[in-house]
Amino acid sequence: MTDINQRLQKLKAEGKTVIGCFPLYPPLELFFAMDLVPVVLWGLRGEVGSTLQSDKHLQSYTCSVARHLTEFVLTKGLDLLDGVFMYNACDTLRNLPEILETGLSQGNARLPLIKIHIPMVRPDQTDASGYFKNEIRRLIRALEAEFNVSFSGDKFVDAAEKINRVRQLMALAEQKVAEGSLSFLSFCQIIHECGFSSIDEQTRILESLVAQQTDPPLSGNGQRPGVILSGILPPPASVINDMESAGLRVVGNDIASLGRTYAGAPAVIEDPEAYLLDFYHHHYPCPTLLYTGDRRAALLMEMAQKTRARGVIFVGEKFCEYEYFEFPYLKKRLNQMGVKTLELEISVEEDAHTAGHRSRIEAFAEMLATTS
Amino acid sequence: MAAFEKTESGKRLSRYMADAYLNLHTRAQQGAFVVWIAINVPAELFLGFDNVVYGVPESHAAMNAGKGLGVVQCEKAERLGYSMDLCSYARIDIGCVADGGKDSPSFGLPRPDLLVSNNNNCSLLVKWFDVHHREMGVPHFIIDVPFCYEPQQQKDRAYIVSQFKDLIKTIETMSGQRFDMDKARQAVAHTSEGVAHWKRFLGFAKNRPSGITAFDSFVQMAPFLIARGTESFAAHYRLLADETGQRVAEGRFPVPSEKYRLFWDNIAPWHQLRDMSAGLEALGANIVGATYTSCIGSIEGSFDIYPYDGGDPLEFCARTQNCYICPHGLGLRSRAMRQAVESLQIDGIVFASNRSCKPYSITQLDQQRLMQDAFGVPAVMVEVDHADARKYSREATFTRIEALLEAIDARRAA
Ligand code: SF4
Ligand code: SF4
Numbered sequence A: 001m002t003d004i005n006q007r008l009q010k011l012k013a014e015g016k017t018v019i020g021c022f023p024l025y026p027p028l029e030l031f032f033a034m035d036l037v038p039v040v041l042w043g044l045r046g047e048v049g050s051t052l053q054s055d056k057h058l059q060s061y062t063c064s065v066a067r068h069l070t071e072f073v074l075t076k077g078l079d080l081l082d083g084v085f086m087y088n089a090c091d092t093l094r095n096l097p098e099i100l101e102t103g104l105s106q107g108n109a110r111l112p113l114i115k116i117h118i119p120m121v122r123p124d125q126t127d128a129s130g131y132f133k134n135e136i137r138r139l140i141r142a143l144e145a146e147f148n149v150s151f152s153g154d155k156f157v158d159a160a161e162k163i164n165r166v167r168q169l170m171a172l173a174e175q176k177v178a179e180g181s182l183s184f185l186s187f188c189q190i191i192h193e194c195g196f197s198s199i200d201e202q203t204r205i206l207e208s209l210v211a212q213q214t215d216p217p218l219s220g221n222g223q224r225p226g227v228i229l230s231g232i233l234p235p236p237a238s239v240i241n242d243m244e245s246a247g248l249r250v251v252g253n254d255i256a257s258l259g260r261t262y263a264g265a266p267a268v269i270e271d272p273e274a275y276l277l278d279f280y281h282h283h284y285p286c287p288t289l290l291y292t293g294d295r296r297a298a299l300l301m302e303m304a305q306k307t308r309a310r311g312v313i314f315v316g317e318k319f320c321e322y323e324y325f326e327f328p329y330l331k332k333r334l335n336q337m338g339v340k341t342l343e344l345e346i347s348v349e350e351d352a353h354t355a356g357h358r359s360r361i362e363a364f365a366e367m368l369a370t371t372s
Numbered sequence B: 001m002a003a004f005e006k007t008e009s010g011k012r013l014s015r016y017m018a019d020a021y022l023n024l025h026t027r028a029q030q031g032a033f034v035v036w037i038a039i040n041v042p043a044e045l046f047l048g049f050d051n052v053v054y055g056v057p058e059s060h061a062a063m064n065a066g067k068g069l070g071v072v073q074c075e076k077a078e079r080l081g082y083s084m085d086l087c088s089y090a091r092i093d094i095g096c097v098a099d100g101g102k103d104s105p106s107f108g109l110p111r112p113d114l115l116v117s118n119n120n121n122c123s124l125l126v127k128w129f130d131v132h133h134r135e136m137g138v139p140h141f142i143i144d145v146p147f148c149y150e151p152q153q154q155k156d157r158a159y160i161v162s163q164f165k166d167l168i169k170t171i172e173t174m175s176g177q178r179f180d181m182d183k184a185r186q187a188v189a190h191t192s193e194g195v196a197h198w199k200r201f202l203g204f205a206k207n208r209p210s211g212i213t214a215f216d217s218f219v220q221m222a223p224f225l226i227a228r229g230t231e232s233f234a235a236h237y238r239l240l241a242d243e244t245g246q247r248v249a250e251g252r253f254p255v256p257s258e259k260y261r262l263f264w265d266n267i268a269p270w271h272q273l274r275d276m277s278a279g280l281e282a283l284g285a286n287i288v289g290a291t292y293t294s295c296i297g298s299i300e301g302s303f304d305i306y307p308y309d310g311g312d313p314l315e316f317c318a319r320t321q322n323c324y325i326c327p328h329g330l331g332l333r334s335r336a337m338r339q340a341v342e343s344l345q346i347d348g349i350v351f352a353s354n355r356s357c358k359p360y361s362i363t364q365l366d367q368q369r370l371m372q373d374a375f376g377v378p379a380v381m382v383e384v385d386h387a388d389a390r391k392y393s394r395e396a397t398f399t400r401i402e403a404l405l406e407a408i409d410a411r412r413a414a
Helices: A004-013 A028-033 A064-080 A093-105 A129-147 A153-179 A184-194 A199-211 A237-245 A272-281 A290-307 A321-336 A350-370 B008-029 B043-048 B057-066 B070-079 B088-098 B124-136 B154-175 B181-206 B214-219 B222-226 B231-249 B270-282 B313-319 B330-343 B364-374 B394-413
Strands: A017-022 A036-040 A083-087 A113-116 A226-231 A249-255 A311-317 A340-346 B033-037 B052-055 B114-118 B140-143 B260-265 B285-290 B348-353 B379-383
Touching: A004 A017, A004 A064, A004 A184, A017 A028, A017 A064, A028 A036, A028 A129, A028 A153, A028 A272, A064 A093, A083 A093, A083 A129, A093 A113, A093 B330, A093 B364, A113 A129, A129 A272, A129 B154, A153 A184, A153 A199, A153 A249, A153 A272, A184 A199, A184 A237, A226 A290, A237 A350, A249 A290, A290 A321, A290 B124, A311 A321, A311 A350, A321 A340, A321 B124, A340 A350, B008 B052, B008 B214, B008 B222, B008 B231, B033 B154, B043 B052, B043 B154, B043 B181, B043 B313, B057 B070, B057 B088, B057 B222, B057 B270, B070 B088, B088 B124, B114 B124, B114 B154, B124 B140, B140 B154, B154 B313, B181 B222, B181 B231, B181 B285, B181 B313, B214 B270, B214 B285, B222 B231, B260 B330, B260 B394, B270 B285, B270 B394, B330 B364, B348 B364, B348 B394, B364 B379, B379 B394
Parallel strands: A017 A036, A017 A083, A083 A113, A226 A249, A226 A311, A311 A340, B033 B052, B033 B114, B114 B140, B260 B285, B260 B348, B348 B379
Antiparallel strands: none
């Protein structure tokens, strides 16, 4: 696992102002344009080790994403972060700002916490653009006041172009996974590292990965059944290893912290309000963006068709209602088009279930291998 | 009078509910435009139309759970692939819809023409209604309410009002009916009048011994969910408050030997009302109040009534978006709870950690600490799923409640 702590320490040593963000789609461009480094607080299982502090605040029926995020902020936030930013998402996350504040205040410490509300209405139902733009203006003012930085349109254009380049590079790297010249596990690790790096560092890491002279695709790569992974986070390394050992090839992903993050990039303009409105309105569908629900099944089916995936593996984040409400319908639609599905459930205590996952993955791979 | 004795108000409530569901089905059959709504959607707006009726899946689910049908309905949804970890109301509703209302005491709800969710209740409701939207091919209108960590801001209120206006336009277009603001105003006034009587009813908990149990108030909430905005609604609560006042005046109390006055935090344990009520009475304990019932008719941060002044009904409905299931932040909730603890002279708090309802439950650990450590009120955490009886252990719950009573005794002795 990459050492996120070290990356954050390095950023701090370089004098950067680091803002921990959640959930997964914060307006990164805006932070970078204001000389702040946003880091999305996801996939922190390996960084926190336990959930001892978090367990004092969150019940055991809270998803691992929230529990690890809480543990990270409570135990390392004061050292590694300069502030926290959040926008509205699920019923768990909406309670975290006050929980984090309460948890941190028990040690008499304070981490600035800035919140905005992203409208969740369907754009064809209610025009929330005025409300949204005001929220972006509020955010800019709050960042300026809290961190003594300023916004400029030129810098915003520069940051947006760089972010879009990063998104394109991530998509190219994903292609290498499908071709069999990069393991999905390495891909996940690299994307994760990028999430905790400056924008220039991200570009450097990804350009070198994409340009890398890789080995030719594994022999028989084309025969290995292609699967799409869908979920909030990629599965833990042990589960990815099981998939790859079972002969499965990840030909696409509908993972919130991966593909859904880099799938789209709006046309760059100087106006952050209009740019970000476009970004959120046309964002790749994700259950956390409530207004994108209608587009989701169609896009997943289209991905299955384009990549000729034989199966979709749903990586269920235990206790994430957003994801679990959609699985039955998505499975039904995929099965109707002849795509097989498997549902795995990942929890905080994931290690206890690894053996069970392995046998199910092997059985699924065997089934896919025998279906043409 | 023993706890859970069927009072006149209780009998009237049963008739009222039966009539309301019958009326809903009848009007739907006769061509009324049918909307399914989340609890926090302002039902009064539908009374601004001549022929729009609404059903509330959450309330229907609670009724199923109360009649002991929660598990049967949940299992139907689980067989369709819905996880047992999802909210039990949602599972009951999805299961019930899947087989056309079989097993439901009201034969389910009539098929909707429009679904209106509200992410202030909880945002999973949007996903839940999306299930129906896809399976039934019915349009789904999402009301997006910014979460309150502080008292609601004007910018957020204006945004909510704009959505109400779009909802009205949507119904006008779909149903071909015209919205009448004066009728909506009248409906809000009826609700507000009912709320005033409701608060009067809850106020009898201040009596020692209390004139009510929280269990009475849980049961009596039903009209709030399915009959707001009507004259009969206001009349029902007037009679309820009057009759309760009469019983108190006559010295008839649900737990006459009340030794411990408790407060409940979370949704009602619908499948356990009788058993829990009787079990507590045997211990000399009465849950005299609950956040779930107290937040009705209030705004965030207080349980006091937020009165309607006859002004713009849309503004009023937007301002009172936090008045069901306490959907707002920890600080505001704690403030209101503390007031209630003082005004009702509460000895201890029962936090019901409910894995089916994260919006209500997450923050309870911090709130419990706050109440215990900062305000010195003994508190206990029990595990109760509001509608899925499989996720409830009577033994574990009562062991903890007994420990709470011991803590109260120890505090009194000290
Ligand atoms: S995984 Fe699901 S439940 Fe957990 S924080 Fe993300 S959206 Fe919320
Ligand atoms: S999660 Fe809670 S608020 Fe949401 S529908 Fe279920 S019981 Fe109601």
